[in-house]
Amino acid sequence: VALPAAAAAASQSPLFRSSSIGRGKGSGRDSPISSLNVVNDVTAQDTSVSDSIFSGESTEPEFNWYKSWYPIIPVEYLDREKPQHFKLLNIDLVVWNDGAVEGSQFGSKKDRSKGAKRQHGTWRVFADSCPHRRAPLSEGRVEDDGTILCSYHAWRWDGDGDLCNVPQAQSSDEFDRIKSNPKSSCNAFPARVVNGLLWVWPESGSDARIESELTEVPIMKLPQEEDASIDEDLVVAGPWNFRELPYGHDYFLENVVDPAHVPSSHHNVVGNRYTGTTSLSMKTTEPVTKDGFAISVEPAVDNGDSPPSTTKYTAPCLVQIKAPVGDAVQILELYSSPSRPGFCNHVGRQVVVKSKSGETPQMLKAFLLPMPKWLNHVLAGLFLNQDALFLHSQERMLHERKEYSTNLDEDEASYNYNTAVLPMSADKGVINFRNWMRNKAGGRIPYFGNPSMPPIDNEVVFDIYNSHTKHCKNCSDALKNLRKARFISYFAAALVAALRPPKLGAIGSTVLAAVLGGLGLGINKLIGAMHRLEYSHAEND
DSSP states (O other): OOOOHHHHHHHHOTTTOTTTOSSSOSSOOOOTTTTSOOOOOOOOOOOOOTTSSSOOOOOSOOOOTTSSOEEEEEGGGSOTTSOEEEEETTEEEEEEEOOOBTTOOSSOGGGSOTTOOBOOOOEEEEESSOTTTOOOGGGSEEOTTSOEEOTTTOOEEOTTSOEEEOTTOSSHHHHHHHHHSGGGSOOBOOEEEETTEEEEOSOOSHHHHHHHHHSOOOOOOOHHHHOTTSOGGGEEEOOOEEEEESSOHHHHHHHHTOGGGHHHHTBTTTBOTTTTOOOEEEEEEEEEETTEEEEEEEESSOOTTOOOEEEEEETTTEEEEEEEETTEEEEEEEEEEEEETTEEEEEEEEEEEOOTTSOOOHHHHGGGOOOOHHHHHHHHHHHHHHHHHHHHHHHHHHHHTTSOOSOOOTTSOOOOGGGTSOOOGGGHHHHHHHHHHHHTSTTSOOOTTOOOOOOOOHHHHHBOTTTTGGGOHHHHHHHHHHHHHHHHHHHHHHHHHHHOOTTTHHHHHHHHHHHHHHHHHHHHHHHHHTTBOOOOGGGOO
C-alpha cells in the first residue's frame, strides 16, 4: 500500500518508535508516552484535484510534518529560572535553559551569593515526561548548577538529557545501573535560536539531529539581507508578539493569506468595513508546491503606479506580507506552529522599511510608537481577538458537521475544502493554501496520538492569561508591578481622602484622591486585559 508522506510521518516518526527514541546511543528506548499505540497500517488518501478551482496535480513528494523546524516562542520572553510547558503537534514539550548561576552549586536558591546571576546557557527542549514515573518536568525546577529537577522525586538531568542524580539510590552501583538503562535519559529534541526565536524539530534521536542540521530554518530574511542596496538604518523591526491562539494552525494560515478579510474583520484598527472593503485583483505569482506558494494583490480598480502587495507562504509556518506605503514598505512577518487540535502557536512582528530619505509614512508611525513590550502585547490582543471568535467557531463547526477538517485519523480520506465553502476570486490565497494542504501535505495535520477536536468554548477565546501572559516573563513581571501600583494608588487615594492634608485643603484632597483612585481603576483595567479580553463585532461600530 502506498503511504502518503504526511500520514507516514506519524507512523515513522522516532517519537513513535522505541528503537529510535532518545539521543542515539544505539540501544532501544521506550516512547515517553508509552501508552499510545504505534501506527502500523495507514490507508492511502484521495489526493485528486479534479474538483478544485485550480487545476494541475503535482508528482512531488508530499510535505512531511515531522521533518521541519517550527517556531515556539521568542527567547527574550522566556524565564531562565524555571521550565515551561509548550505543545507541538500535540507533543508535550518542556523548554528550559541550562545556564548555571555564577559561583553556585546544587542547592536552595536562598543560598546564592548576593548579586549572583544565571549565565545565558543553552535553551533545551525535552519531552515533558520524567523517565522515572512520567511526571511532567515542566512542574519541576531549573537548579543553580544548570540541571533540571523533577519535583516528584528530585531526580536530575543535564542539558544533554543525561541522568545526573538519583537521591534514593542506595549506592553508586545502583545509580550506575539506573543510568546505564537507556530509559533513564530524557527525550531531547533538536532546538536552536534563530533571529531571537526558539525553533524545535519534532523528532528525536541521532537521525533527527542529522536531518535537522541539514534542513534550513524557514525564517524570513530581513530586507537588507535580501537586498544589499537597502540601508540597514532604514529598516525598523518591531517587537515580537506570541500567543497560543484558539484555532488550528491551518486556520491561522488560511486567515493571513486572505487579504480580503482585513477591512471588515479589523474594523477601526487597520481598516473600515464600510469604506475599505473593495474588489481585489489577485494573481498566483509562485505556483503551489510542497514548499508553499505566493500571490500578488491589488485593487481591481487601477490605482496608478503603486506596486501590488505580495503574500508568500513558506511551508510549514511562515507567511510574509509586503505592502508598499508610499515610498516605504510595510512587512508582516507571521509564523504559526500546530500546537494541538484547535490551537496554534503564533509568533509575529512588523518590519518597516523607511523611504530612502528616512521618512516614515504617517499611517505607519502609529505602529512604531515607543512603548513597553508588555503594553504592545496587550494591544496585540485587541487585534488578534477580532479574528479569534469566528475562526474558533468556524473550525469546530466544520469539524463537528463533518464538512471539513484536517484533524483526521490516518485511514480517513482528506476533505475537499471547495465542497464545504463558497469560494470566489478573492479567495485565491485561501484556495491555494487548502490545495497545498490536500495535495502536498496529505490533507491532515498528523498530531501525535490522534487527539480529538475540542468543542466550541468562547471563554478559551477570551483567555489571555493562559494563552500568553503566564508564558511571557516580560508580561508576568509587568503584571506583578501593576498589581503593586494598583495597591499603592488605592491606598494613597484612601489615605488622602481620610487625612485631608491641610496644605491641600478639602477640595485639593478630594481632587487628588479622585485622581489616585482613577489611576488605580485604569491600572485595574490593564490587569484585566492581561487575563481576559472579550470582543464583540456587534459593539464595534
